[in-house]
Amino acid sequence: MMADMARAGAAVVALASGALLLGGRRDSVQASITVPAPAVGATLSTASRDETIVFAGGCFWGIQAVFEHVRGVKSAVSGYAGGTVASPSYEDVSSGSTGHAESVQVVFDASQVSLGKLLEIFFSVAHDPTQKNRQGPDVGTQYRSAVFYITQEQRQVTEAYIKQLTDAKTFPRPIVTQVASLRAFYPAESYHQHYAMMHPDSPYIYTYDLPKVAALKERFASVYREEISSK
DSSP states (O other), X not given: OHHHHHHHHHHHHHHHHTOOOTTOOOOHHHHTOOXXXXXXXXXXXSSOOEEEEEEEESOHHHHHHHHTTBTXXXXXXXXXXXXXXXXXXXXXXXXXXXXXXXXXXXXXXXXXXXXXXXXXXXXXXXXXXXXXXXXXXXXXXXXXXXXXXXXXXXXXXXXXXXXXXHHTTOSSSOOOOEEEEOOOEEEOOGGGTTHHHHOTTSHHIIIIIHHHHHHHHHHOTTTBOSSOOOO
């Protein structure tokens, strides 16, 4: 598809120009930032309890790749959220006209990993929350930073962490992450699922997504796992 080709093409051009080093380029500001542990929402549940939340932060390939390597995450599914069109296709969303963002639905066991920890990962290694309507080479509202919550508790925890990051001046630029109630989530086409892990030699994946997984392993070793869910 043209959008996929454009992603791969952007990586190839960058590699050819010498702009990318060591297998991937993270935004230089983002790569040097360490976010604080969340003050709210970091406590594990005393009993096994599944929760679902949806994250958006650029191409869903990379977001899915990060979260499916987190211990306690039972499934991470690429899809579309935040728009007004029912059951959109990849082509529909890529046009930027549906209002959807490329997103990942994360189902996690709250007794193994907290929402606070997932937010800490999301705001550090998964994407740059200060880029508005883009991530790296991908530009458009479909690549916006967003957290789509299901419960009011999730909203409160998310907003509290964004305020914590803002008050601490963690980033040199304002956080632009949208926090919105999840109206609907539509799983993406099957060929998008686990795309990064299935295509590690893709120039786009090698350049933009595998470095995120490597950063997860380095910074969050206590919750990192090599194996991924097949869901």
